Amino acid sequence: MKAPSFSYERAESVANAIELLARHGPDAQILAGGQSLMPMLNFRVARPAVLVDINPIADLAAIRVDKKGVFIGALARHADIEHSGEVAEQLPLVAAAMPQIAHPAIRNRGTFGGSCALGDPAAELPACCVALGAEFRIAGPKGERSVPAAKFFAGVYTTALEPGELLLGAQFPARQPGYVSRFLELTRRHGDYAMVGAAAHGRLDKGRLSDLKFVYFAVGDRPIMAMGLARAVEGKPLDAATIDAAVAALKDDLDPPGDLHASSVLKRHLAGVIARRMLNEYATHKGA
Amino acid sequence: MTVFDAPNSYIGRSIPRPNLSRLTQGRGTFVDDIELARMLHAAFLRSPHAHARIVKIDTGKAARLPGVVRVLTGTDIAAVFKPYVGVLTHLQGMRSPPQHPMPADVARCQGEPVAMVVAESRAQAEDAVEAIEVEWEELPAALDMERALEPGEPVIHPDFGNNLCWERNIDTGGVDAAFAAAHAVVEETFHFGRHTGVTLEPRALIADYSKAEEALTVYYSGQSPHMLQGTLASRLQVQEHKVRVVCKDVGGSFGIKIHTYGDEMATCAAAKILGRPIKFIADRQESFVADIHARDHRVTARLAVDKDGHILALEMDDLTGIGPFSMFPRSSGVECNQILNLTGGPYRIPQYRARGRVVFQNKAMMCQYRAVGHPIAVAVGEGLVDLAAAKIGMDPAEFRRRNLLPDDGYPCKSAAGMRFEGLSHQAALAKLLKLMDYDKLRAEQAALRKKGIYRGIGLASMIEVTNPSPMFYGVGGARIAAQDGCTLRLDAAAGLHCLTGVTEQGQGLEAVMTQIAATAVGVTLACVRMHTGDTDKTPYGGGTWASRATGIGGEAVLQAGIELKRRVLEIAARLLKTKPEELDLVESKIVKRGTSEQLMPLYELTRIVYYRTNELPDDIQPELVVTRHYRVKDYAFVFTNGVQASYLEVDTDTGFVRLLKHWCVEDCGRAINPKLVDEQCRGGIVQGIGGALYEHCIYDERGQLVTTTMADYLVPMPVEMPEMEIGHVETPTQTSALGAKGAGEAGTGGAPAAILNAINDALAPLGAKVNAQPSTPEVVLKALGKI
Numbered sequence A: 001m002k003a004p005s006f007s008y009e010r011a012e013s014v015a016n017a018i019e020l021l022a023r024h025g026p027d028a029q030i031l032a033g034g035q036s037l038m039p040m041l042n043f044r045v046a047r048p049a050v051l052v053d054i055n056p057i058a059d060l061a062a063i064r065v066d067k068k069g070v071f072i073g074a075l076a077r078h079a080d081i082e083h084s085g086e087v088a089e090q091l092p093l094v095a096a097a098m099p100q101i102a103h104p105a106i107r108n109r110g111t112f113g114g115s116c117a118l119g120d121p122a123a124e125l126p127a128c129c130v131a132l133g134a135e136f137r138i139a140g141p142k143g144e145r146s147v148p149a150a151k152f153f154a155g156v157y158t159t160a161l162e163p164g165e166l167l168l169g170a171q172f173p174a175r176q177p178g179y180v181s182r183f184l185e186l187t188r189r190h191g192d193y194a195m196v197g198a199a200a201h202g203r204l205d206k207g208r209l210s211d212l213k214f215v216y217f218a219v220g221d222r223p224i225m226a227m228g229l230a231r232a233v234e235g236k237p238l239d240a241a242t243i244d245a246a247v248a249a250l251k252d253d254l255d256p257p258g259d260l261h262a263s264s265v266l267k268r269h270l271a272g273v274i275a276r277r278m279l280n281e282y283a284t285h286k287g288a
Numbered sequence B: 001m002t003v004f005d006a007p008n009s010y011i012g013r014s015i016p017r018p019n020l021s022r023l024t025q026g027r028g029t030f031v032d033d034i035e036l037a038r039m040l041h042a043a044f045l046r047s048p049h050a051h052a053r054i055v056k057i058d059t060g061k062a063a064r065l066p067g068v069v070r071v072l073t074g075t076d077i078a079a080v081f082k083p084y085v086g087v088l089t090h091l092q093g094m095r096s097p098p099q100h101p102m103p104a105d106v107a108r109c110q111g112e113p114v115a116m117v118v119a120e121s122r123a124q125a126e127d128a129v130e131a132i133e134v135e136w137e138e139l140p141a142a143l144d145m146e147r148a149l150e151p152g153e154p155v156i157h158p159d160f161g162n163n164l165c166w167e168r169n170i171d172t173g174g175v176d177a178a179f180a181a182a183h184a185v186v187e188e189t190f191h192f193g194r195h196t197g198v199t200l201e202p203r204a205l206i207a208d209y210s211k212a213e214e215a216l217t218v219y220y221s222g223q224s225p226h227m228l229q230g231t232l233a234s235r236l237q238v239q240e241h242k243v244r245v246v247c248k249d250v251g252g253s254f255g256i257k258i259h260t261y262g263d264e265m266a267t268c269a270a271a272k273i274l275g276r277p278i279k280f281i282a283d284r285q286e287s288f289v290a291d292i293h294a295r296d297h298r299v300t301a302r303l304a305v306d307k308d309g310h311i312l313a314l315e316m317d318d319l320t321g322i323g324p325f326s327m328f329p330r331s332s333g334v335e336c337n338q339i340l341n342l343t344g345g346p347y348r349i350p351q352y353r354a355r356g357r358v359v360f361q362n363k364a365m366m367c368q369y370r371a372v373g374h375p376i377a378v379a380v381g382e383g384l385v386d387l388a389a390a391k392i393g394m395d396p397a398e399f400r401r402r403n404l405l406p407d408d409g410y411p412c413k414s415a416a417g418m419r420f421e422g423l424s425h426q427a428a429l430a431k432l433l434k435l436m437d438y439d440k441l442r443a444e445q446a447a448l449r450k451k452g453i454y455r456g457i458g459l460a461s462m463i464e465v466t467n468p469s470p471m472f473y474g475v476g477g478a479r480i481a482a483q484d485g486c487t488l489r490l491d492a493a494a495g496l497h498c499l500t501g502v503t504e505q506g507q508g509l510e511a512v513m514t515q516i517a518a519t520a521v522g523v524t525l526a527c528v529r530m531h532t533g534d535t536d537k538t539p540y541g542g543g544t545w546a547s548r549a550t551g552i553g554g555e556a557v558l559q560a561g562i563e564l565k566r567r568v569l570e571i572a573a574r575l576l577k578t579k580p581e582e583l584d585l586v587e588s589k590i591v592k593r594g595t596s597e598q599l600m601p602l603y604e605l606t607r608i609v610y611y612r613t614n615e616l617p618d619d620i621q622p623e624l625v626v627t628r629h630y631r632v633k634d635y636a637f638v639f640t641n642g643v644q645a646s647y648l649e650v651d652t653d654t655g656f657v658r659l660l661k662h663w664c665v666e667d668c669g670r671a672i673n674p675k676l677v678d679e680q681c682r683g684g685i686v687q688g689i690g691g692a693l694y695e696h697c698i699y700d701e702r703g704q705l706v707t708t709t710m711a712d713y714l715v716p717m718p719v720e721m722p723e724m725e726i727g728h729v730e731t732p733t734q735t736s737a738l739g740a741k742g743a744g745e746a747g748t749g750g751a752p753a754a755i756l757n758a759i760n761d762a763l764a765p766l767g768a769k770v771n772a773q774p775s776t777p778e779v780v781l782k783a784l785g786k787i
């Protein structure tokens, strides 16, 4: 299990990274935390000729809060996000998700941008980004552009990133009053990728949910927004009948492919259990 | 007064391992830490197919790549390495064809090595492996053991006519009558998933052949250096005394590192061909496809009881698929054999009938892995016992009390013919129930059930095969030593060197042997230096397997120590002009017996013995070196016993099982180092948890292993481990002076049964039961009818 040989370039700035990517073309691949890329190299699944290491670009690691909301830089480590007071306050959904990502050693290296750019449909952060309506900032040879999270994730390990582009980070909207987040995932062991999970964000007012973004992960080729479920609860009292209807709506919302640790049938069942548990949490939520 | 109750005895004390600081400071020497001059690296091309003819291998392109020294195929290796046959003659009727390290004609499972690159670096070797071109002709594969014997199924070895490797039957004669007369009968079919050992350090070796000396040195991560020496000498045709196998530190083995692997053998053959040292380290992916697997069994069994809950008869049928060959030299029949020998072993069972069938299939080879057969035998026996207790409405603890062998009834013989020398089932069960506060736990369970929380309590009594005699392998013709030896050497500065044939795998063996040596001779722990794992240095022995190292190797150390002390005191008596009976050797001091009054430090005596022999009387020939060997004589195996309990909660919506607590009471005879025994139990229980809930080698319908990373093959991690409480009953064996039996496998043997029984106990009020391992959320939810 040794990687095929490759050469290595250090990017000192965003501009330098874009230039290096342009110079080496499709043979180049960005190296961030390496927690996914290094195993792929050793398994010889990824075979880039050149690695462009973006770790020296200190600016990319920032977590910034301003009136617009929170910006998480691509190189912010999972551990930095997990322990950030600002994230805990402004993005409780992300804060709840972080301890579920892998193990501490991996979180020390793994990055926000790496997790999003990888586009693993079982990953937590993409679902959180979609639920919170984040916008990804992307730098490329033609300048910068933004892509909303809902459009960024395009399929299994596929995103809106074009060759030669670098993910800079994501802008999350400022926290709105009355909105409550919930996060739940089921894993075989602590730290594993989820069998099924969901990130939810919606307005909770007197026991009624509205504008609910209920985003599943590990049930499709990308984060899946459960639209039928959201419609079923919109503005209704969160009683047993509403929750039953919401869970029933999942039948059309989801069509999960099976994997090694959960068949399609099991995933469907667990998605229902998760919905029920999370909606019950909303129903009994105190405060906010 | 025996050596055990001497005031300075280290036996029964939890001293820290002497190798601990070395290992924790990163000063261990594992195979990959060894660099030899001119060393090359091997990588293998493995069959991508479950069953395929090798039409052509083109190595030309690979051979021309940078750093490549040689590309070898099965034909090249066969020219220097004789094939081997993995059968034991005492497992009558067993058959397996000659096997080569790499096949030249047909690959019979995915992952079987078919070509080898030797290069300056492993990365270059892997590059070249990708460049080897093989033309394959895929053959139909026999994958499902249930169908392996059916007509029309592909026959893997056409000369055999079918895929049967071995069949064994036991019948005490009265089974049908006993079932006919029974008050109640329970029956179940149990499924056990394939799993494997997952050693922290993978399989690894460096083979270094000297053409000048016609000698082979192998640095090896393994359990049984002398066994490998014998295999290599006979297969590679090197004189046996010129094959040296050196095992420095070994990062876990669990029975994985005790077999004849094609990649390892080919590496040794290539070293002979090239005359240069070659390193092979299995990477994690190759470990999953090429290490032995174990436990792939389907057992259908039934139990008959009378109205008072006494067991009348047990009948069972075991089927197992072992891959395309029986593994050399231990054979792949032993797991099945053990299951037939052990199922129901803790109980009085008047009538017993069993059939075991071992079949070939196109999957990775199966062979002995920690607790061989025990987890299956215990899960089947204990599963039936719980079913029977439930059927007649008896508490499972009470049912066990009635049927477990009485503690005062030894020696005795089980229905399967196993002879027991002295066990403590009843005492162990009583201790366990007290430890776990059984009645209180039952009350808590009942109260929670009313709130919709489903908790289960599972018990599992067991016996464990330890300290095996030659009846295990030697009688079957295998070159595997059941005896073991120890040399103790007292040097000029009174340092005691202890050389033993048993080996350290990380289990703490060096601590245990140090304790025995220091106690038997009468020296301080600090002056003992251990030497293990080197066929040039240590006495000839079997190594570490079947929980034999302490019980057999330790007795050899004890006997050597007793004799060495006798010699020291004889010399001391002459020097001090007294009688040996008046003296003692305590903590490296010659003292007046029964006192701590030092008459002479030991180093003074050794100084005289080595430098100033003129001070010794002429009729004394001082020899402070003693070798003793020990073999188990009176019993085929020295059995141990134990009982475990699991307390867990089943989430009936998700099918998740949360382990809350685990208890284990075991009787390994004299516990030399109680903490190490506890650690063996705990580690073993964790491997049992793996088998019960997580670990599974999953193949797809084309015979491709799909669990080839640690993300797919799930082993329990700290968060999945419950608190474990360990208790002991000590019934020293009379077969040795040391009285120690083995403790290495009990945890693994009993934990799955306790967990399965606990899951079923939790599910009982819902009318559901599980009978498959691993019991995944999918299995549990299916049992509940939720998916």
Ligand SMILES: Cc1cc2nc3c(=O)[nH]c(=O)nc-3n(C[C@H](O)[C@H](O)[C@H](O)COP(=O)(O)OP(=O)(O)OC[C@H]3O[C@@H](n4cnc5c(N)ncnc54)[C@H](O)[C@@H]3O)c2cc1C
Pocket (backbone or CB within 6 Å): A029, A030, A031, A032, A033, A034, A035, A036, A037, A038, A054, A074, A075, A100, A101, A102, A103, A106, A109, A110, A111, A112, A113, A114, A115, A117, A118, A122, A123, A124, A125, A161, A165, A166, A167, A168, A191, A192, A193, A194, B711
């Ligand atoms: C044992 C284990 C368990 C794990 N469990 C989980 C889990 O439960 N949940 C989870 O979400 N993840 C999990 N991970 C993955 C982990 O979170 C990774 O860190 C993450 O997926 C990738 O981040 P990275 O910084 O390591 O990226 P890298 O491995 O460096 O890169 C990953 C990919 O993204 C690309 N890339 C990286 N940064 C950028 C950028 N700024 N712009 C464009 N492309 C970029 C790379 O070129 C590469 O293709 C696990 C990993 C391991 C090893």
